Amino acid sequence: MSYKIPMGPYHPALEEPYKLDMICEGETVLDAKLHIGFNFRGIEHLAETRNHIQVIALMERVCGICSNIHTLTLCSAMEGLTGLTPPPRAQYIRVIMAELERLHSHVLWAGIAAKLMGFKTMFMTCFELREKVMDVLQAISGNRVNYSMNRIGGVNRDINDPQSILKMVEALELEMARTVIPIFTTSRTATSRCAGVGVLTTEKTISLGVVGPVARASGVPQDLRKAAPYAAYAEMDFDVPVQPDGDVRARLLVRALEIMESCKILRQALAKLPPGEIHTEGERFAFITGTATARVEAPRGEVMYSVSWKEGSRNPARVHVRTPTFAVMPAIRWMVKGARLADTPLIQASIDPCYSCTDR
Amino acid sequence: MTSLESIPEKLGSKEAFVEKGGVHWLTLGAINVRALATAMNELQARFITITAYQLPKEEGFRLEYHWDLEGRLLGFYFVLQSNSIESIFDLCEAADWIEREIHEEYSLEFTGREYEPLLLRQGDTTGVNLRDVVAASNAVAASQEKK
Numbered sequence: 061m062s063y064k065i066p067m068g069p070y071h072p073a074l075e076e077p078y079k080l081d082m083i084c085e086g087e088t089v090l091d092a093k094l095h096i097g098f099n100f101r102g103i104e105h106l107a108e109t110r111n112h113i114q115v116i117a118l119m120e121r122v123c124g125i126c127s128n129i130h131t132l133t134l135c136s137a138m139e140g141l142t143g144l145t146p147p148p149r150a151q152y153i154r155v156i157m158a159e160l161e162r163l164h165s166h167v168l169w170a171g172i173a174a175k176l177m178g179f180k181t182m183f184m185t186c187f188e189l190r191e192k193v194m195d196v197l198q199a200i201s202g203n204r205v206n207y208s209m210n211r212i213g214g215v216n217r218d219i220n221d222p223q224s225i226l227k228m229v230e231a232l233e234l235e236m237a238r239t240v241i242p243i244f245t246t247s248r249t250a251t252s253r254c255a256g257v258g259v260l261t262t263e264k265t266i267s268l269g270v271v272g273p274v275a276r277a278s279g280v281p282q283d284l285r286k287a288a289p290y291a292a293y294a295e296m297d298f299d300v301p302v303q304p305d306g307d308v309r310a311r312l313l314v315r316a317l318e319i320m321e322s323c324k325i326l327r328q329a330l331a332k333l334p335p336g337e338i339h340t341e342g343e344r345f346a347f348i349t350g351t352a353t354a355r356v357e358a359p360r361g362e363v364m365y366s367v368s369w370k371e372g373s374r375n376p377a378r379v380h381v382r383t384p385t386f387a388v389m390p391a392i393r394w395m396v397k398g399a400r401l402a403d404t405p406l407i408q409a410s411i412d413p414c415y416s417c418t419d420r
Numbered sequence: 421m422t423s424l425e426s427i428p429e430k431l432g433s434k435e436a437f438v439e440k441g442g443v444h445w446l447t448l449g450a451i452n453v454r455a456l457a458t459a460m461n462e463l464q465a466r467f468i469t470i471t472a473y474q475l476p477k478e479e480g481f482r483l484e485y486h487w488d489l490e491g492r493l494l495g496f497y498f499v500l501q502s503n504s505i506e507s508i509f510d511l512c513e514a515a516d517w518i519e520r521e522i523h524e525e526y527s528l529e530f531t532g533r534e535y536e537p538l539l540l541r542q543g544d545t546t547g548v549n550l551r552d553v554v555a556a557s558n559a560v561a562a563s564q565e566k567k
Contacts, residue, residue, distance in 0.1 A: 093536070104525075140441045269467045269514030282466070287491030351484075352441035353493060366471045366484070382469035382518075390517060 062090060065401065069098045076415040082396065082404065089396045089404060094389060099419035107379035112138065112212065112345060115376060119365075120206045122381060123417045125168065128161045129358040130365075131210035134379070136290060137367040138212050140352030142345045148334045150214035151292040155329045156225075157200070157209050158291070158356070159322040163232070164193045165359035166315045166322075169412040170240060173312065176406045177253045185239055189232065196228045214339025222330040229330065233323040244316045254309035258395040258407035261306055268394070271387050272361020274411050277314040278306035284357040295332070296325045308410040315412075347371060351378075360384040360412050383417035421490050422463060431459050443486070443495035456485065456496055457508040457515075465489040467514040472522045475499070481528060504529035 062085045069077035077098035083091045103122055107115050119134045120127045132154055139145065146154070171186030194204045200219055201207035209215050219225060244250050260270070265278040275282055283300040285293040301317035303310035349371040355364045361384030368378040388411050395407050424437045424444060431451055437444040448456065460467070465487035473482040481500040486493060498505060507530035508515050519530045 137442070266464075266466070267513055269512075282488075284491070287488075288493070350441060351443075353443050353486075353495070355442075355493060362468070362488075364468055364486070368473060378471075378473050380469070380471040386517060387468075387514070390513075 061085070067404065069095070076413070078413075078415050078418075080392070080396070080404070080408065082401070084401055087401050089399050089401060092393050092396050094392060096389065096415060096418055099416050101420060103420045104379055104381065108375055108377065110376075111374045112347070112376075115379065116210065116212075117208070119379070119381070120208065122383070122420055123414055124205060125165050125414065126161055126358045126360070126363075126417075127206050128157050128209055129356055129363055130381070131208075132158060132291070133354045133356045133363050133365040134367065135210040135212050136354035136356065137352045137365045138345075138347075138369075140354065141347045141350060141367065141369050142212060143348070144213040144340050144345070146214040146339065147337045148292070149218075149336045150338045152329050152333050153215045153217075153219055153338060154210065154291040155293060155296065156219065156326060156333075157197075157207065157215075159325045159329070160193060160197050160200075162322045162359045163319060163326075164190060164197065165412070166319050167193060167236075167240070169315060169409075170244065170312075170319075173406070173409055176409050177249060179249050179253075182240075182243060189235055189240065192228070192232055192235075196225060196232070199225065199228070211339055212345055214337070216339070218338045219330075219333065222333050226327065226330045229323060229326045233320070233327075236319050236323070241316050241320065244312050250312060251309060253406065254312055254410075255305075255307060257308045257403050258399055258410055259305070259307045260391050260395050262304075264391065264394050265306070268391050269387050270361075270391050272358070272384050273314045273318065274311060274388050274391065275361065276301065277303045277310035279304040282362075284355055284362055288355065290354070290356060292329065293325075296328050298325050308406060311410045311412075347373070358384055360414060360417075361388060381420060383414070383420070385411070385414045385418040389413060389418060424489075424492070424494075427459070427463065427494075430462075431456065437494075443493050445495045445497070448496055448498070452506065453485065453498060453508055454506050454511060457511040460487045460494075461511060463489060465494065467512050468493070470515065470518045470522060472526050472528065474526060481526060483522075483528075500528070503527065504531050506531050507533035509533045 062083050065082045065084055068079040079095035081093045082089045107118055110118050116131050119130045122130045167186050167190045171183045174182035198204050201209050201217055260278050262279040265275050265280050281300055281302045286300055298321045301314050303313050347369040351368045353366045355362055364382040366380040367376050370377050392408055396404050399407055428435055428446060433449060435447045437446050468486040468488055471484040475482055482497055484495055484497045486495055507519055509519055520535060522528055
């Protein structure tokens with residue numbers, strides 16, 4: 061006899077509110093339905109009431125973890141409407157901030173995943189490392205969460221001493237290589253808890269339009285930093301880790317390997333940081349009538365902003381945000397089908413969901 | 421890499437893709453959205469999203485469909501005079517949530533599919549978030565209630 065188990069919207073296993081109604085038989089999940097919207101703030105509508113400066117501050121608050129990515133994508137789209145191109149130094153600083161944010165996001169996720177695996181010492185280690193990443197972000201921007209780095213035509217703050225940041229990054233990389241990576245890739249706890257759990261097949265990944273590390277962990281090698289390079293990514297040498305298995309362990313491995321690739325990109329960007337201005341001249345922008353779109357590879361996958369403007373208007377006519385979790389979350393239904401009930405919190409966490417982004 | 425030049429012909433269009441604002445746009449003419457979704461499936465393009473706009477002065481709505489083809493962002497738009505358009509959910513399951521979201525935000529109907537309960541909010545009224553007419557009528561109703 062089957063029975064229904066509702067998980068959420070407020071549940072100790074969930075970091076943010078959403079609801080999963082699971083139909084179970086014994087300990088096995090037969091099917092599930094997802095309910096989102098508990099964080100709905102109407103941000104796309106609010107954006108239509110903000111001017112070109114206010115809208116950046118607003119969209120930075122779509123997500124608490126990848127706040128920089130949202131302003132980067134928004135500013136890139138608005139640059140398409142103003143005809144501005146950020147100077148090379150600004151493009152490099154954008155890469156540095158984006159990769160630090162990826163490190164922050166992946167290490168935070170690794171900590172949460174470790175906690176859900178019952179691996180609490182690893183959780184502590186990851187959160188200690190995350191603090192160090194946040195220290196670097198604070199050293200650059202003066203802020204730990206909303207960095208206010210991006211503006212139309214460049215960035216707001218310079219990196220005056222790349223060598224000091226490089227030292228911090230090298231220390232981080234060493235610590236990651238010594239603790240996080242070996243434990244996640246070789247420890248018996250991680251393997252036994254994650255291997256073969258929450259499998260998403262390559263076919264389903266493609267048909268659902270899944271993006272980011274979850275897609276790459278199911279054998280789909282898509283990464284906008286390679287496929288459609290933005291900022292200064294075309295000048296960076298890095299690999300895109302891909303795993304074929306599609307289970308929680310594959311997602312863990314992809315993110316662990318991406319941490320190392322991010323460190324590689326950071327070292328290159330800091331070493332090659334070109335001289336010059338960090339933004340274009342002037343504070344007044346002439347928006348043309350039309351729509352511009354920008355896409356960026358956020359820590360969780362592709363973010364897309366579509367911004368429409370009418371010439372002479374103070375505010376955008378429309379701002380549409382397609383966040384990565386919005387594309388990835390429907391896959392949870394297919395991941396939990398056939399899984400053990402006790403594995404479902406870890407399976408849900410394995411997509412690194414951001415409900416705040418999804419609901420907007 | 422798939423050439424963009426061959427795609428309009430497959431879709432029965434005589435137009436060419438025009439790159440503007442980061443998107444390769446193709447004007448579709450009489451081609452319907454389901455034929456477009458079928459063609460995109462054949463090309464193995466990845467569905468990204470649909471962006472909806474309410475046009476001024478009761479001119480209707482504009483729906484922009486986006487697919488990724490080997491890193492290139494393709495865009496196709498449809499102008500709706502009515503409140504409905506055919507759903508592509510059965511051809512492209514990645515479009516499920518965004519069709520539901522647009523249905524809720526603008527009160528547009530995607531025909532040929534069933535809706536589950538509201539995706540983004542509790543309640544049973546659609547169009548309250550982004551559709552001007554519904555938002556304005558709600559504001560009037562709220563002010564009358566206060567009186």
